[in-house]
Amino acid sequence: MATIKDVAKQAGVSVATVSRVLNSNGYVNEDTKKKVEEAIDRLNYKPNAVARSLYKKTSKTIGLMVPDIVNPFFPELARAVEDTAHKLGYNVVFCNTDENVEKEEHYLEILLQKYVDGLIVASNTLTAEKVRQLNIPVVSIDRKINADIPTVVVKNKSGARKATGFLLEMGCKRIAHLSGPEHIDNAMERRTGYLEEVGSEPWFDSSYIEDGNYDMKTAINATLQLLGRHPEIDGIFAGNDVMAIGAIKAAHKFGKKVPEDLAIIGFDGISLAEATTPELTTVGQPIYDMGTIVADLLVKLIEKKAVENTFFEFDVELIERESTRKV
Amino acid sequence: MATIKDVAKQAGVSVATVSRVLNSNGYVNEDTKKKVEEAIDRLNYKPNAVARSLYKKTSKTIGLMVPDIVNPFFPELARAVEDTAHKLGYNVVFCNTDENVEKEEHYLEILLQKYVDGLIVASNTLTAEKVRQLNIPVVSIDRKINADIPTVVVKNKSGARKATGFLLEMGCKRIAHLSGPEHIDNAMERRTGYLEEVGSEPWFDSSYIEDGNYDMKTAINATLQLLGRHPEIDGIFAGNDVMAIGAIKAAHKFGKKVPEDLAIIGFDGISLAEATTPELTTVGQPIYDMGTIVADLLVKLIEKKAVENTFFEFDVELIERESTRKV
DNA sequence: TTGAAAGCGATACCAC
DNA sequence: GTGGTATCGCTTTCAA
DSSP, X not given: OOOXXXXXXXXXXXXXXXXXXXXXXXXXXXXXXXXXXXXXXXXXXXXXXXXXXXXXXXXXXXXXXXXXXXSTHHHHHHHHHHHHHHHTTOEEEEEEOTTOHHHHHHHHHHHHHTTOOEEEEOOSSOOHHHHHHHOSOXXXXXXXXXXXXXXXXXXXXXXXXXXXXXXXXXXXXXXXXXXXXXXXXHHHHHHHHHHHHHTTSTTOOGGGEEEOTTSHHHHHHHHHXXXXXXXXXXXXXXXXXXXXXXXXXXXXXXXXXXXTTOEEEEEEOOGGGGTSSSOOEEEEOOHHHHHHHHHHHHHHHHTTOXXXXXXXXXXXXXXXXXXXOOO | OOOHHXXXXXXXXXXXXXXXXXXXXXXXXXXXXXXXXXXXXXXXXXXXHHHHHHHHTOOSEEEEEESOTTSXXXXXXXXXXXXXXXXXXXXXXXXXXXXXXXXXXXHHHHHHHTTOOEEEEOOSSOOHHHHHHHOSOEEEESSOOOTTSOEEEEOHHHHHHHHHHHHHHTTOSSEEEEEOOTTOHHHHHHHHHHHHHHTTSTTOOGGGEEEOTTSHHHHHHHHHHHHHHOTTOOEEEESSHHHHHHHHHHHHHHTOOTTTTOEEEEEEXXXXXXXXXXXXXXXXXXXXXXXXXXXXXXXXXXXXXXXXXXXXXXXXEEEOOSSSOOO
């Protein structure tokens, strides 16, 4: 590969001049500029990004840390992040943390050593203190870490109220909730939304809530428990779509028809939700838009551009499909 | 951040010595080693990976280029790749090419400038010639580019025969095929497998094949076409799971019960296939294993370690679930 | 408007 | 065993 020296030699100028035309900064005569550009073409010269990084202490790459890219929420997010990063001239290296602190810290260390310019994280193990120590911009997605850290989330509580309220409208009399893990803030917000909607109904008690761990297998069992305990349940609000799909499966096993006997609503709006039968009614997050916004925000922070806002709380939208019925 | 110079000063030695203990190569006295290590701890020194890259011309990062991470086949693959890369000390930067040549070439250029050590690609636009010019190891996944390029794929043809043969065993008399795009080799192999199984049946003609473009929406329409043309169809082999899910939906629309009236089988074994009702019978690829193998292979190639094999053709496995029935 | 030279932070060769 | 220093390829003062 040709280097800047080769180009300089070809063009009969110094490397400084080549650098100037490369970065179009500083004065350079039109003719010499032309000469340099010809040399660049002739040699098919591409500047070495690593050398550049070393000097500038930036790498034009950002890190994306998610618990698990296989979790259907994240591919779409990752896609949006990568799309806009690419558009803005950044590459993205992605990391699966499995919500494991050691793994996360290991990644952080490596990424810092590589001069990544910023980080997008979906994590509940990361603390504000650690983020500060990184000394690079960090944006949190899907979860709130701390008020000091720029964040992109959705209105989980009001979304949960929408979901539960919709079930009520549909005529459901006993609505159960499949909850996400207690250590994930958005799960707790969704649970709170559910409680605000039905927590003071005369029939309600906490045995209408079961932990489904945001995952399908657990949700199947949890739903079976729920249905065994309370056969009168006629509506389930699941804290995410994956659990809602589990609930549909469990309902079938249990001999309940969805939506006739049991209405089910999810949360997230992942594309999986359209693959089920019946198709899942859900509270949809604008996942792609959120990915676009985080990436945009992060790059602005990196490039020290003005940002009008460092906290984005997106509205969610009820998407009515087949798993809930009008009575 | 502390540099190697700071450490040298702290320890009262030269940077050369620090470098030696860092890389544990060359002779270094036990005591001075201890001194250096103490200095490293005290300063919380982490070597600068960029500087190292510049000198060594490698970056300990690999590129992963896929058409679209949102396509449910790829997250699991990406996960496997990232897992094993990480285990082996590499980061992975991921790129979505949308099967677009310009985008692909743009990525290649950038990645080269950043000294990525190797590439894993799922592409049908990349040519052997271009790969050669890159001058870094490249491994092809899911698609065959060229015999010279290390490749990890599955036995598409025999998998397709398994699928079609299974439908025959189940008692299907008229089996249609939803095919993937013509420019994707694995799609053509799967079609060939189907043809070998039923192409010479007296009833067969090419109107039993419809292009579903590996995508759900197209597959729904294609299935509707198929069913309209040939109401006698009682089995469908879809070239991938996403299309099979589309076929299930179309069947419902058309008023056919799956599997009673119509058996449907897919290909891939993505986790989506377990979310449907009925759950999808499919020909499963060992996606995670394939990802592990490609990453392993690529790293071996990068590190110029001996590889016994540069072509892996995995067996596929028929996973019988609910969308096909025993008559 | 251009060039020489000092970094950026490591590695590795060559002396001693 | 250890240190001095050229080198990796680029950017950016500082002079001319």
